[in-house]
Amino acid sequence: MTGRFDMAHRRDVLRLLFNGAVFAAGGGAAALASGPAWARPTAVRPPKLPGLIETSRAFPDISERIAAISQGLLGTRYRGHTLIGSPKTSEEFVSREDAFDCVTFCETVLAAALSARPEDFVPALRMIRYHDGIVTYYARNHYFHEWCARNIANGLCREVELPGMVTIEKTVTWHREFEPRHFTMRVIPANSVLDHHAMLKNGDIAGFVTRRASLDYFHTGFVMFGRNGKSKGELLLRHAAESRRRVIDEPMARFLRANRVRYVTVLRPRDPAASTATSKI
Incomplete structure (x- = not known):
């Protein structure tokens, strides 16, 4: 009975990945059919992620897995606003590999690198994107400062310190549905990132602080060395x-x-063996 359930579960996960989007927490096929057009994949095609997860298992270090998985997604188109939910509408869990913004790209690659098998991908992505993995609009990590803090607290990442780090204060009001939030942020001067790049690794996550007074960060991506x-x-x-x-x-x-x-700001993803959060993934 257990073996039949595991096989069925694997087929379900792969089917959802094949469709290009995963909708949970009350979604499923109905949400896929009724979701906004901009949140649905434009075409069905064989998925890359299951194969990338399987092949990346050959690399013992998570930095190598992030490099391999993200390289396999080079050229994927950019698309913003692919997540579904608002203060007035139900949050739907969305996973897709046919289009990314800067945050969903990092979330998808990190979740895949943390996964020992394709079935692990969805729960890993939920833990990364949502506070305690709870799929609601208010548990989503809307501000990247909170994304960083929560993914350090759950053991998936750690902060990287470089010479010259300073502390800055910001009160953010970008998301008008929330009360103003005050952040104390430990940050690295941009010149120090370049001067001390030997202290960085493939797969480190870089967040770039915005000059806007009402927002914390404007962009994120992965540190890489060399074209390959x-x-x-x-x-x-x-x-x-x-x-x-x-x-x-x-x-x-x-x-x-x-x-x-x-x-x-630079975070370093932690291998699952070193993370206290693996029991949640």
């Missing part, structure tokens, strides 16, 4: 770029300069 993501070469940012409308590799120095970045 494997060698200590040029420092790159692998990210879902709105300006280029797809997932790309871009020289980190160029990105920092073009966007007048002053401060960066």
